[in-house]
Amino acid sequence: QKEVEQNSGPLSVPEGAIASLNCTYSDRVSQSFFWYRQYSGKSPELIMSIYSNGDKEDGRFTAQLNKASQYVSLLIRDSQPSDSATYLCAVPKLSGGYNKLIFGAGTRLAVHP
Amino acid sequence: DADVTQTPRNRITKTGKRIMLECSQTKGHDRMYWYRQDPGLGLRLIYYSFDVKDINKGEISDGYSVSRQAQAKFSLSLESAIPNQTALYFCATSDPPGRYTYNEQFFGPGTRLTVL
Numbered sequence: 001q002k003e004v005e006q007n008s009g010p011l012s013v014p015e016g017a018i019a020s021l022n023c024t025y026s027d028r029v030s031q032s033f034f035w036y037r038q039y040s041g042k043s044p045e046l047i048m049s050i051y052s053n054g055d056k057e058d059g060r061f062t063a064q065l066n067k068a069s070q071y072v073s074l075l076i077r078d079s080q081p082s083d084s085a086t087y088l089c090a091v092p093k094l095s096g097g098y099n100k101l102i103f104g105a106g107t108r109l110a111v112h113p
Numbered sequence: 114d115a116d117v118t119q120t121p122r123n124r125i126t127k128t129g130k131r132i133m134l135e136c137s138q139t140k141g142h143d144r145m146y147w148y149r150q151d152p153g154l155g156l157r158l159i160y161y162s163f164d165v166k167d168i169n170k171g172e173i174s175d176g177y178s179v180s181r182q183a184q185a186k187f188s189l190s191l192e193s194a195i196p197n198q199t200a201l202y203f204c205a206t207s208d209p210p211g212r213y214t215y216n217e218q219f220f221g222p223g224t225r226l227t228v229l
Contacts, residue, residue, distance in 0.1 A: 008153065032215040043203055043220035044156070088155065092215040098161075098169065099210055101218055105155035 003027065004091050006104035013111055019076040021107050023089030026070070033065060033072045036088040038106065044088055048074060079111045116140045117221035119204050125227045132191040134224050136204030145187040146205040146218065147171075147179060149198075156203065162187055163209070194228040201225050 005024045013019045025033075032051050036044035050056045050063040050072065062075040072091075076083055086106040092099040117138045126132055136145065147159040148171075158171030160179040168181055176198060180188045191198055204221040 034217070041201075041223075041225075043223050045220070046217045049217065092210070098163070099215055100158060100161065100171070101215070103156040105153055 002104075003093060003102045004089055004104040006087075006089050006107045008105060009108040010110045011107055013079050013109070015079060015081060015111055015113050017079050017111075019079045019083065019109055019111070021074040021076075021087050021089075021109065023072045023074075023104055024070055025072070025089075025091045025102075027091065027093055028067075028070065030067075030070075030091045030093070032092050033063070034090040034101075035061075035063060035072075035074045036090060036103075038086045038088060040085070076109075079109075081111050081113055084109055084111045117204060117206055117219055119202075119221040119224050121224060122222065123225045125229065126194055127229050128193075128195055130194050130228075132194050132226065134189045134191075134202055134204075134226070136187045136189070136221055138185050138204075138206045138219075138221075140206050140219060141184075142206035142208055142219075143184065144207045144209060145181070146207075147177075147187070147189045148203045148205065149173065149200040150203060150223075151200050159189065159202075191226075191228075194226075196228045199226060199228045 035048040038044040048063040056063045060077045064073045086108045088106045089104040146161045148156040162168045162181045178190045202224045205218040207218045208216045
């Protein structure tokens, strides 16, 4: 089992719809969870972080965390073509006495007009 | 000006050549990282450094070496490049984690390396 798993996609949604991106993780003690957005050929940029069970909203983005199910998701409301990118889920893992960030392979989102 | 810069941005080289990728940051972060990204594999950690005297191997360090010349500079070297090191390379920086939180990593623009 991969430490952080995401469907590779592409996830295709029409403009204005809700895009739902999912991520599962294997380490039950993980406390922090991140969503990065990466446009093609560009560097990842952080768009959401979540630490507690439940929902966290920021503009059109909502992160949802369920630690019991080891599941974190990202909802994008009113999807726009500019949201078309790859979304990376990242989870810190304690290894060798240090926390390192483990990234999923990413889900490619395509928002079509 | 960008907080995390990488040079070169693109590089084409031949098998067996020595290559150095450089990373500089003005964010004042102690922690710096080198990742490579391949299609379908996500970001994989090559090396990381928590301060100038603390350098650690990541999950895929074979064939790579690093140098932390100063708090702001972290270089990645490929001693003898091979074609399967063709990838997109990212440098990142962060503050140490807080007591209950893990701090965001900030990424440079990336270096696209092609080894022929």
